[in-house]
Amino acid sequence: MAQLALGLASLGRPAYINLGRxxxxxxxxxxxxxxxxxxxxxxxAYELGIRWVDAARSYGxxxxxxxxxxxxxxxxxxSSKWGYxxxxxxxPDAEVHEVKEHSLARFTQQWQxxxxxLPSVALxxxxxxxxxxxxxxxxxxxxxxxxxxxxxxxSTSGPRQADAIRKALDLxxxxxxxxxxxxxxxxxxxxxxEAHDAGxxxxxxxxxxxxxxxxxxxxxxxxxxxxxxxxxxAVALAVIARQPWVDVVLSGAAxxxxxxxxxxxxxxxxxxxxxxxxxxxxxxxxxxxxxx
Numbered sequence: 001m002a003q004l005a006l007g008l009a010s011l012g013r014p015a016y017i018n019l020g021r022x023x024x025x026x027x028x029x030x031x032x033x034x035x036x037x038x039x040x041x042x043x044x045a046y047e048l049g050i051r052w053v054d055a056a057r058s059y060g061x062x063x064x065x066x067x068x069x070x071x072x073x074x075x076x077x078x079s080s081k082w083g084y085x086x087x088x089x090x091x092p093d094a095e096v097h098e099v100k101e102h103s104l105a106r107f108t109q110q111w112q113x114x115x116x117x118l119p120s121v122a123l124x125x126x127x128x129x130x131x132x133x134x135x136x137x138x139x140x141x142x143x144x145x146x147x148x149x150x151x152x153x154x155s156t157s158g159p160r161q162a163d164a165i166r167k168a169l170d171l172x173x174x175x176x177x178x179x180x181x182x183x184x185x186x187x188x189x190x191x192x193x194e195a196h197d198a199g200x201x202x203x204x205x206x207x208x209x210x211x212x213x214x215x216x217x218x219x220x221x222x223x224x225x226x227x228x229x230x231x232x233x234a235v236a237l238a239v240i241a242r243q244p245w246v247d248v249v250l251s252g253a254a255x256x257x258x259x260x261x262x263x264x265x266x267x268x269x270x271x272x273x274x275x276x277x278x279x280x281x282x283x284x285x286x287x288x289x290x291x292x
Contacts, residue, residue: 002241003260004263005052005077006045007205007250011038012055012062015092015291019211022292031061031090037255038065044256048263051076054178054203055118057110058084058098063180067117078118079176081155082110083127097291102126102133104141111148123176125153130207131163142173151175155205159279161190169198178203178250182213183272185240187279191231196245203248207237209282210252210289215287218275228262237265 008201010016014029021193026033044051053076055062063080070076083102088094114121124145126135135141145152153176155163161179165188168174179188181204196202208214211219217232240249253259283287 001053001186001266002204002243002246003278004050004237004241004266005054005203005248005250006041006050006259007054007252008038008062008066009056009059010252011059011095012065013060013086013088013097014090015088015094015097017210017286017291018252018254019215019289021211021254024253028153029092035061035065035222038062039069040256041253041259042066042069043100044107044259046076048259050251052079052248053071054079056081056084056259057114058086058127060086060088060090063114063117070118070120077122078120079123079125079153080114080118080121081125081127082114082127083108085110088144092291093130100128102129102135102138102141104138104144107141109146115148119140121150123153124148124150125155125176125178127155128157129154129164130156130158131160131167133164138158143170143205146173153177153201153203155179156188159283161188165191165195166216169195169200174200176203178202178205180204180206181240182207182209183218183236183275184209184212184277184283185279186276189243193245193258196247201247203250204246205239205250206252207249208252209236210235210286212285220272220275224270224272228268228270230268231261233258233261234268235270235272236269237262238270241265242269
């Protein structure tokens, strides 16, 4: 069974596209309140045996929050990502929250920022790599990435994840892939299996579909959750954790309570029908979710 890790997308900034997050966070989402909330969830994760935490430069102050929590937790594996810059300036109502750029200049800047905060980072990933990224033809960027001496990975998003995964495999520089896969969006499954067979670590993100599977679960998910006396999140994550090609499942929990519910995924066996939506439809719905 895959191991569970904690992703900090919901905890490093005051707004994110994640349904059902509102009541999980402090009423006031200033920097120190969010730092304290992040630390509470990290403490809970550690108590539950979770030893992997995933951050990103674009997750607001996630790297800073994690850095201030890490002392005394030397057995925790840390991964982060570069490519997006956080641009919301801590404003939940910002028109633009993050901007992507896969360039040598962006990599150089963000690696300096990450390594200053997280000198023990064990995996550095390209954030949201797509098949048309300039990274694929930028040899100077590829060489600079390799030269930092840290294992490299990449994450993917969008309806053409499989294309990006297969194209990235051909580069031969990556040891890990982080992609969206859940019971509503399964289009990258075969490509992820190929990556696993090629020796890459497969990390699955957005396992509850940005909260859709919690707030408005399909009837089959809700029924299974009721029968097993767990939350719909645990059912959704259990499906992922039992895929033979998945190594790590990311929890995007925003509170200790959400995380404890997620961890129930490791204790149940589930059996669901095919619930997958067409990839284009899934990603169109995701693009319409509001930052909250």
